[in-house]
Amino acid sequence: MSHNTFGHLFRVTTWGESHGPALGCVVDGCPPGIELTEADIQVFLDKRKPGTSKHVTQRRESDTVKILSGVFEGFTTGTPISLMIENEDQRSKDYGEIAHAFRPGHADYAYIAKYGRRDYRGGGRSSARETAARVAAGAIARKVIPQVQIRAALVQVGPHAIDRTQWDWAEAANNPFFCPDAAAAAHWDQYLDGIRKAGNSTGAIVEVEAEGVPAGWGAPIYGKIDAELAAALMSINAAKGVEIGAGFASASLTGEENADEMRAGNDGPTFLSNHAGGVLGGISTGQPVIARVAFKPTSSILTPRLTLNEAGEEVELRTKGRHDPCVGVRAPPVVEAMTACVLADAFLRHRGQVG
Numbered sequence: 001m002s003h004n005t006f007g008h009l010f011r012v013t014t015w016g017e018s019h020g021p022a023l024g025c026v027v028d029g030c031p032p033g034i035e036l037t038e039a040d041i042q043v044f045l046d047k048r049k050p051g052t053s054k055h056v057t058q059r060r061e062s063d064t065v066k067i068l069s070g071v072f073e074g075f076t077t078g079t080p081i082s083l084m085i086e087n088e089d090q091r092s093k094d095y096g097e098i099a100h101a102f103r104p105g106h107a108d109y110a111y112i113a114k115y116g117r118r119d120y121r122g123g124g125r126s127s128a129r130e131t132a133a134r135v136a137a138g139a140i141a142r143k144v145i146p147q148v149q150i151r152a153a154l155v156q157v158g159p160h161a162i163d164r165t166q167w168d169w170a171e172a173a174n175n176p177f178f179c180p181d182a183a184a185a186a187h188w189d190q191y192l193d194g195i196r197k198a199g200n201s202t203g204a205i206v207e208v209e210a211e212g213v214p215a216g217w218g219a220p221i222y223g224k225i226d227a228e229l230a231a232a233l234m235s236i237n238a239a240k241g242v243e244i245g246a247g248f249a250s251a252s253l254t255g256e257e258n259a260d261e262m263r264a265g266n267d268g269p270t271f272l273s274n275h276a277g278g279v280l281g282g283i284s285t286g287q288p289v290i291a292r293v294a295f296k297p298t299s300s301i302l303t304p305r306l307t308l309n310e311a312g313e314e315v316e317l318r319t320k321g322r323h324d325p326c327v328g329v330r331a332p333p334v335v336e337a338m339t340a341c342v343l344a345d346a347f348l349r350h351r352g353q354v355g
Contacts (some may be wrong), residue, residue, distance in 0.1 A: 006232065009352065010144065010345040012137040016085075017119050018127030024084040025133040027140050029348065030070070032078030034143045041065045041083065041139040048135045048333040062088060065136055076143075083136045087129075101309040101317050105299030112310065128237040128327060131334045138337020141344035148212040150339050152332035153180045155292070156205035157188045158195075178206075178332040196325040199302025203240075204328020207292045208233075208335045210343060213278060215268070215286035216354070217346040224282025225289070225346050232338040233293045238327045241294035245277020260287075289343070293335055295328045 005013040009029045016023025042065055049063040063085055070081030099120045102108040107126040111118040118124060142150065151169060154177045155162050162181035172180045179185040195202050218225025230242040250258050253275070260276050262269040271287050278289035300323040304316045324330060 006235070007341060007345045009348040010141060010341060012134070012341055014130055014133040014137070016087075016130070016133065017121070017124040018087070018129040019119070019121035019124070020087060022084050022086045023130060023133055024082065025137045027070070027081040027083070027137050029345075030076050030078070030081055030140055030144060031348075032076050034076040035074055036067075036071050036076050036081075036140065036143060037074060038065050038067055040143065041067075041136050044135050044139045044333055044337065045085070045132060048132060048330055063132055076140075081140060083133070085132050085136065098317065098319065100311070101315055102307050103299060103317060103319055104305045104307050105296070109308075126237070128324075128330075131237060131337075134236075134341075135333050135337045138333075138340040141337070141340035144344040145340070145347050148210055148340075148343055150208065150210045150336050150343070152178065152206055152208040152335040152339075154178045154204060154328055154332060155180075155207045157326055157328065158191065158202035158204070160184065160187060160191060161205075177329055192325055192329075201298035201301050201323075201325050201327075203297045204295050204326050204331070205292055206295065206328055206331045206335045207290070208332075208339050210278070210289040210339055213284045213286070213289050213343060215284055217284040217343070217350045218279065218282050219349070219353075220282045223349070224279070225284055225342070226277065226279040226282060226291075228346070229289070229291055229339065229342045232342045233291060233335060236293065236295075236331065236334055236338060238295045238298070239293050240296045242291060244279060244291050246275040247277075247292060250275060260285075284346075289339075291339070293331070295326075295331055298324050298327050 004015065005011055007029070011028045012025055014025045045063040045065055066084045068082040068084055070077055070079050106123060108118060108120070111126065153172050162179065162184040166181045166183065168180050171182050172178050175182070175185040177185050177188055179188065226244045230244065233239060233242045246253065246258065258275050260274060261272040263272065264270070268286065271285070274287045274290065276285065277291060278285055278287040300319040302318055304318045307315060307317045309315050
């Protein structure tokens, strides 16, 4: 299997499967002399790990990270940093019935079509468990660009969106949804209870904001920072759409409405709006970089669905196991991590080109 690596100068390779003995990543290109400990990484893994509330999978994983290389006496050495997270609570027997049948909405059929074989235990490499390695890599990326503050929030669950006039970043740390609107979080609690008890699932939208990105990162045409961010966010499991700034809503705006007007400021231009999401011509403008990711409903549901088995026979399948009724609930730390990796890479490339 190829294409397990992303990035240019800050390069991340993830490895491992959902029900294997461990998973992890190798981060290459991290500059030397950066203070780094396992605790620096663990704080972000703890935000993503399963079993943290009734609205996520009850698989019990500590997601304890081990640094195997690339760090000496508390500082990065400039050599590849290898990280490992052991799997502790696999229940492979839950997947016996789907060993030879394709779960609708999953990558089962696509993997067989491409490779002729697949690891059916929890989806193997296609499982969202792989995102733990991305979060670990993102923690290192944040160390490369400490001047940038990256934070993500869940802004919609199913058809229920937050009230943006009530946006409070502090509130996002007070509920299990990373939700900046207390009233919306309370409503989602009841809504997801019903979804979970019905054995069903729902989609969600996550919004990420990166403040402190200076003007000039990225490159025109084939190195656009928004294009690379979109690709990184679309690579997250269950992501089905990405928009930058106003995104699809900009299609309904006029040129007068969409243009981000500028006035003179003390430290450069001051923008009167940010429909561009902090990127123009593929290059950062100094405004916050803003993106949103739409996640599809979890494909593993208790409702029987029509499908095929590997023999081509029509069967009915009900997925067992422990699953998130809404994958978006645990997605914000993953979205933050991928944003951090893209921006760290953009910083190193910008420094390499213009000093």
